[in-house]
Amino acid sequence: MSQRDTAWGPMEVQRVAASEAAQALQAVGIELKLCVPNLPWVAPEGEAKDLVRRAKEEDAEPVWRGDAYLLLSEPGQVTQALQHCRDELGYSQLYDLTACDPAADETQLKLIYGLRNLKSKARLILQSRVDKAAASVPSVASIYQAADWHEREAGEMYGITFVGHPDPRNILLPDDWVGFPLRKDYEYPDEYNGVSCKE
Amino acid sequence: MSSHPAAEFDHLPGREVELDVATQDCLIHMGPQHPATHGVMRVLLKADGEILAGAQTHLGYLHRCAEKIGENVDWLQYLPYTDRYDYLAAMNNNLGYSLAVESLLGAEVPARAQYLRVICAELNRIASHLFAVGTYGLDLGAFTPLFSALRDREEVLELFEKICGARLTYSYIRPGGVMNDAPEGWLTKVAEFLDRFEKTWHEYWTLMVENKIFIERTANIGVLTEEQALSWGCTGPMLRGSGVDWDLRRDQPYLIYDQLEFDVVKGIGYRGTLGDCFDRNFVRMFEMTESVRILRQCLAQIPDGEIMHEEVGAVIRPAPGESYVSIENPRGELGHYVVSNGTKIAVRVRVRSPSFCNMSVAEHLMPGSMLGDAASIIGSVDIVVGETDR
Amino acid sequence: MGILENSLPDSILTTRVDWMINWSRASSLWPMTFGLACCAIEMIAVGGPRFDVDRFGAGAFRATPRQADLMVVAGTVNFKMGERVKRLYDQMPGPKYVMALGACATGGGPYHKFGYTVMKGVDRIVPVDVYVAGCPPRPEAFLDGLMLLQKKIMRQRVIRAEPKKVVLPAGIGAQPAT
Numbered sequence: 001m002s003q004r005d006t007a008w009g010p011m012e013v014q015r016v017a018a019s020e021a022a023q024a025l026q027a028v029g030i031e032l033k034l035c036v037p038n039l040p041w042v043a044p045e046g047e048a049k050d051l052v053r054r055a056k057e058e059d060a061e062p063v064w065r066g067d068a069y070l071l072l073s074e075p076g077q078v079t080q081a082l083q084h085c086r087d088e089l090g091y092s093q094l095y096d097l098t099a100c101d102p103a104a105d106e107t108q109l110k111l112i113y114g115l116r117n118l119k120s121k122a123r124l125i126l127q128s129r130v131d132k133a134a135a136s137v138p139s140v141a142s143i144y145q146a147a148d149w150h151e152r153e154a155g156e157m158y159g160i161t162f163v164g165h166p167d168p169r170n171i172l173l174p175d176d177w178v179g180f181p182l183r184k185d186y187e188y189p190d191e192y193n194g195v196s197c198k199e
Numbered sequence: 200m201s202s203h204p205a206a207e208f209d210h211l212p213g214r215e216v217e218l219d220v221a222t223q224d225c226l227i228h229m230g231p232q233h234p235a236t237h238g239v240m241r242v243l244l245k246a247d248g249e250i251l252a253g254a255q256t257h258l259g260y261l262h263r264c265a266e267k268i269g270e271n272v273d274w275l276q277y278l279p280y281t282d283r284y285d286y287l288a289a290m291n292n293n294l295g296y297s298l299a300v301e302s303l304l305g306a307e308v309p310a311r312a313q314y315l316r317v318i319c320a321e322l323n324r325i326a327s328h329l330f331a332v333g334t335y336g337l338d339l340g341a342f343t344p345l346f347s348a349l350r351d352r353e354e355v356l357e358l359f360e361k362i363c364g365a366r367l368t369y370s371y372i373r374p375g376g377v378m379n380d381a382p383e384g385w386l387t388k389v390a391e392f393l394d395r396f397e398k399t400w401h402e403y404w405t406l407m408v409e410n411k412i413f414i415e416r417t418a419n420i421g422v423l424t425e426e427q428a429l430s431w432g433c434t435g436p437m438l439r440g441s442g443v444d445w446d447l448r449r450d451q452p453y454l455i456y457d458q459l460e461f462d463v464v465k466g467i468g469y470r471g472t473l474g475d476c477f478d479r480n481f482v483r484m485f486e487m488t489e490s491v492r493i494l495r496q497c498l499a500q501i502p503d504g505e506i507m508h509e510e511v512g513a514v515i516r517p518a519p520g521e522s523y524v525s526i527e528n529p530r531g532e533l534g535h536y537v538v539s540n541g542t543k544i545a546v547r548v549r550v551r552s553p554s555f556c557n558m559s560v561a562e563h564l565m566p567g568s569m570l571g572d573a574a575s576i577i578g579s580v581d582i583v584v585g586e587t588d589r
Numbered sequence: 590m591g592i593l594e595n596s597l598p599d600s601i602l603t604t605r606v607d608w609m610i611n612w613s614r615a616s617s618l619w620p621m622t623f624g625l626a627c628c629a630i631e632m633i634a635v636g637g638p639r640f641d642v643d644r645f646g647a648g649a650f651r652a653t654p655r656q657a658d659l660m661v662v663a664g665t666v667n668f669k670m671g672e673r674v675k676r677l678y679d680q681m682p683g684p685k686y687v688m689a690l691g692a693c694a695t696g697g698g699p700y701h702k703f704g705y706t707v708m709k710g711v712d713r714i715v716p717v718d719v720y721v722a723g724c725p726p727r728p729e730a731f732l733d734g735l736m737l738l739q740k741k742i743m744r745q746r747v748i749r750a751e752p753k754k755v756v757l758p759a760g761i762g763a764q765p766a767t
Binding site: 231232233234238239259260261262265268271272279280282283286327330345346350351352353356366367368410533584585 | 633
């Protein structure tokens with residue numbers, strides 16, 4: 001049984017898995033960076049004030065909490081990395097695939113792949129960055145079939161092209177929808193097919 | 200035309216004329232307004248006679264932009280929206296989101312709040328599975344299971360009404376703890392409900408699950424293999440119905456689940472092949488009894504004390520970072536991927552909904568089965584469209 | 590009501606006939622099973638044993654618009670679904686009634702401001718007879734809305750002609766609209 005470290009689930013097993021996977025992937029020639037959070041799992045007393053103080057410092061070192069993840073330097077290598085994770089490292093399930101737009105003035109989108117190993121009970125998060133202007137990554141739907149619908153969703157919401165996707169239609173939005181709603185600079189429509197969207 | 204389905208009758212008298220009939224696949228739209236789709240979802244069925252040749256699922260008829268809203272309202276204001284994506288298990292949604300926010304806050308809630316959370320989540324699991332089992336009967340043409348299930352479900356809703364005032368959308372479990380303590384005598388009422396429910400559970404089993412027609416309509420239909428289930432990212436009863444031993448409550452224990460004793464129910468091919476529609480329903484039936492077990496332990500162990508973390512107030516500013524927290528919803532793994540930049544509004548609230556992933560495999564289970572089995576397969580996935588579309 | 594519709598003057602006979610027709614319409618409303626979102630669960634609960642909508646004659650939930658005369662829009666309508674709502678409404682035979690159940694169907698509800706695909710009220714595409722408040726409305730609120738609709742139906746003129754428009758001489762008060 002996995003040990004429960006915190007009330008929201010085991011954390012130690014995830015960090016161990018991330019560092020092990022980082023070594024294994026680097027060994028097969030995939031360039032990546034292991035990102036580990038530097039705040040404790042459970043907040044010590046007075047953390048909020050400390051965070052405010054540190055944010056005001058010049059050139060403050062970023063402090064953050066959450067899951068450790070692997071940041072791929074080359075988005076094109078994602079198929080190779082996931083293939084290796086599935087075949088060699090035993091990550092048999094892709095539980096999530098999504099994207100994130102950090103801010104309107106950022107030039108890059110985050111892509112997040114979540115993998116799970118049912119034997120070692122570990123999760124692994126891989127991330128990569130794509131340019132907003134020409135967002136295009138290879139599709140992983142041939143490796144994990146679960147990526148099929150997730151990629152369609154990320155594609156319509158963020159305007160990312162998944163090269164090699166078997167069926168790149170819109171999934172949640174109507175086919176003739178304009179714009180990518182989850183981008184931070186998205187402008188709400190005035191009307192759609194003659195029905196006003198105004199108040 | 201030897202491949203023609205009617206070819207086997209060619210030797211009969213009157214059939215001397217050579218058949219030159221080209222058959223055509225028939226496209227049938229099921230939904231978006233169809234009682235067996237559990238909401239507004241469209242399945243385009245391609246039927247070759249009575250056999251399904253293919254299916255294609257169309258979503259988006261209930262897309263309500265929950266993720267965009269998460270980036271525009273503050274952390275606590277988003278809580279009521281979590282009620283509304285899986286409206287049959289709103290307590291579990293509240294719990295998933297609250298745990299995700301707490302993981303960024305670094306706040307562990309007091310023990311009594313953890314117990315109250317588990318009690319509410321498990322009661323809601325019972326209510327949700329009751330509804331799933333009842334509407335599954337409705338999909339297969341039996342009205343009685345639904346009305347029996349609603350009778351018991353109303354009792355659970357009454358308990359929820361007593362503790363938080365709402366019947367369906369609770370917002371009871373919130374970041375930092377729970378909204379208020381259980382009123383006096385509430386825990387006894389839960390125990391009384393469990394006593395009654397254990398008796399009526401046998402009614403569902405004999406009335407519905409052991410019914411010959413039900414078995415005929417579900418056993419050996421829509422068989423999902425273990426490899427398929429893993430590759431398509433299925434979770435919850437869908438995955439366990441295929442014989443995979445995986446439950447987040449045991450394998451990634453959150454709250455107090457590591458101190459509770461319960462079994463993970465998985466499909467055994469009780470009346471047919473492993474991973475068929477019957478097995479998925481079988482898992483749901485027995486998960487209800489496991490929930491009763493968990494609830495009894497919680498009621499015996501629940502301590503007194505605080506119900507809210509003292510440092511979590513009305514406006515919360517989680518530490519910068521990104522965190523993925525998943526819990527076992529009645530339908531599977533409900534994950535929240537939250538990104539914070541230290542302000543009071545989230546950068547990203549991603550909802551990994553179990554129904555979305557479970558539904559993606561359904562269209563691949565249909566080819567080869569009969570037209571009437573489409574309802575059986577979709578019903579066994581137990582989707583909530585509010586959650587697939589968010 | 591064919592050629593007789595709205596053609597006869599008010600009298601004891603026509604008012605009684607109208608009452609009879611309205612009474613039969615109001616006490617056997619056949620709703621369409623049209624659950625969209627959360628409110629649909631409460632609609633099912635109304636059909637269930639505790640609240641038992643059959644007591645009010647509206648328990649025959651039909652799956653097809655051709656057999657229904659009450660469309661209960663129970664839940665959020667977005668643009669993709671809105672086209673279907675309109676089409677289903679057009680398929681219903683008259684007289685037909687629409688109940689907007691819950692905040693979303695009434696005016697977008699909690700998705701009003703940031704929901705880019707959410708239609709801000711189903712009354713933008715179909716005429717609504719009764720609005721029921723709540724998110725989701727309690728079953729009692731649904732029953733209240735149903736009884737309100739029944740009252741509205743009882744006031745309808747079926748064979749009686751619509752009252753003549755009153756045109757006031759110029760200079761006396763404001764002219765009534767339509």
